[in-house]
Amino acid sequence: MHVENHFINRSGWLRAAVLGANDGILSTTSLAIGVAAASVSREPILLASVAGLVAGALSMAAGEYVSVSSQSDIETADLKREKKALENLPEEELEELTDIYIQRGLNKELARQVAVELTAHDALGTHSRDELGINEITQANPLMAAFASAISFTIGGLLPLLVAIFAPIKQMVFYQYGFSIVFLAFSGFLAAQAGGSKIFTAVLRICIWGTFAMVMSALVGYIFGVQTS
Numbered sequence: 001m002h003v004e005n006h007f008i009n010r011s012g013w014l015r016a017a018v019l020g021a022n023d024g025i026l027s028t029t030s031l032a033i034g035v036a037a038a039s040v041s042r043e044p045i046l047l048a049s050v051a052g053l054v055a056g057a058l059s060m061a062a063g064e065y066v067s068v069s070s071q072s073d074i075e076t077a078d079l080k081r082e083k084k085a086l087e088n089l090p091e092e093e094l095e096e097l098t099d100i101y102i103q104r105g106l107n108k109e110l111a112r113q114v115a116v117e118l119t120a121h122d123a124l125g126t127h128s129r130d131e132l133g134i135n136e137i138t139q140a141n142p143l144m145a146a147f148a149s150a151i152s153f154t155i156g157g158l159l160p161l162l163v164a165i166f167a168p169i170k171q172m173v174f175y176q177y178g179f180s181i182v183f184l185a186f187s188g189f190l191a192a193q194a195g196g197s198k199i200f201t202a203v204l205r206i207c208i209w210g211t212f213a214m215v216m217s218a219l220v221g222y223i224f225g226v227q228t229s
């Protein structure tokens with residue numbers, strides 16, 4: 001028996017959670033590093049981390065809510081239109097479906113036969129899948145999606161906040177960088193393993209981009225720190 005393991009469908013929520021946590025780690029750490037590079041005391045670093053964490057979690061939630069609900073509005077409207085067309089213009093819709101299968105490589109008779117049988121089986125499901133590209137009619141809940149991304153961002157952002165509270169102030173920049181790279185590498189590892197993709201590539205990619213973001217923030221902090229002191 002030939003069994004293939006496909007990950008593309010089942011890793012959706014995990015991917016979203018890991019991306020949210022990565023965002024939380026990277027953006028909060030970058031803020032903490034930028035302020036730490038310009039500051040000799042702990043309070044501004046803590047303040048920046050907390051503010052960044054709250055603002056980031058809220059903006060993730062708002063962005064996710066808007067994106068999921070507008071996607072779902074579009075899908076609902078498309079399905080409604082399609083349902084109406086199937087009721088009012090069944091012959092045209094059958095024609096349309098036949099053409100889609102011809103374009104995908106079937107000959108005319110077979111395409112017609114497939115279209116007729118699938119229309120009898122589940123007309124709306126077939127049109128939404130093969131014409132509109134909507135695979136699952138059960139859509140994501142915008143509130144759930146917003147909540148999930150805010151939570152995962154917060155979990156990620158708590159890590160640099162803890163570092164900002166407990167790490168020695170003189171080496172704050174290095175502690176922030178070191179911990180966040182370890183966290184990012186770990187979450188890259190988890191995501192790659194859950195998604196069945198190459199672990200080394202995933203970890204390397206997130207470490208390189210994370211380093212880039214944090215070095216840029218540190219540079220900005222140093223430049224402002226030098227100018228204002």
Ligand SMILES: [Zn+2]
Nearest residue numbers: 093096127131
């Ligand atoms: Zn159609």
